[in-house]
Amino acid sequence: MIDTENLSRKFGNLTAVDNVTLHVDEGEVFGFLGPNGAGKTTTVRMLCCLISKTSGKAQIGDFTVDTEADCLKIRKLIGILPENVGLYDSLSAYRNLDFYGKLYEVPDDRRKENIERLLKLLGIWERREDLVGTFSKGTKQKIAIARALIHDPQVLFLDEPTANLDPEAAKTVRDFVLELKKEKRTIFLNTHNLDEAERLCDRIGILKTRLIAVDSPKNLERSLYSRKTILHLETVTEAVSTVVKNLGFVKSMRVSENKLILDMDNPERDNPELVRLVVSAGGNIQYVTELKSTLEDVYLKLIREAAPK
């Protein structure tokens, strides 16, 4: 649904986005992570035809961001929550949405229906007649999300949707994103919140001017070191450690207090056998867990290792 090939953008001498090639499937929630100034917003703005690219290709569905005619079609296909919400303070929540709905030429009935559905879903229907200027930052953010969806777009770009939101409001927005995912919409999500990325995204791209990595959160977490199983035992006996150490599928074993930390290639396949053998050797197993790095560990490592611009 979203495709780029060597997409680049320069501002004068500064390269903001450097040769980014990526593909986002229809119905996928794709997270874009990267430090301040990494080029996330610039990428989104190019994809939404808001700024031109310097070189490379970008395509949304069947349309390329090169021509004005295609950009018009792209604008109908996509919804965007920009970094700065940009609503009319002197209009009510309802009128703001109604105004943008008209701009998108959403028919009257559909517009009414959508405004009511979206404001109710985001918990602000009761405040629909209040002026947007009287709302808190978080409520404005929610209205801007509703605005991005007023014309039922297939593809949604959310640039830091939960920045500035309190934990409860952030949860409302995250649940909302999960609802949109069920509707098979394609969602491109810029965020600094690693936990949010992990919970919402099918895949994550890590950007630092260049695209450093793209994978599912699970695979990224596993990429830092080889896979490890931890066996928590009542006590580590000689009999148990001898059996485990000599298993072909255990690449290395470390003992730490009452735990065995085992390096294995395929724990899903081999853990059942491991458990059976440890039990027959008289081991009393309390827990079997996986030693994983967090997305934060991986993110920080990749960002630190990435060559400076």
Ligand SMILES: Nc1ncnc2c1ncn2[C@@H]1O[C@H](COP(=O)(O)OP(=O)(O)OP(=O)(O)O)[C@@H](O)[C@H]1O
């Ligand atoms: N209109 C512009 N003119 C000049 N430089 C710009 C412009 N827009 C962005 N930049 C520069 O491009 C780089 C990328 O900025 P961008 O806003 O895309 O980063 P970002 O990843 O969205 O960062 P943040 O996490 O802080 O939102 C930055 O160095 C920024 O200063």
Ligand SMILES: [Mg+2]
């Ligand atoms: Mg940004």
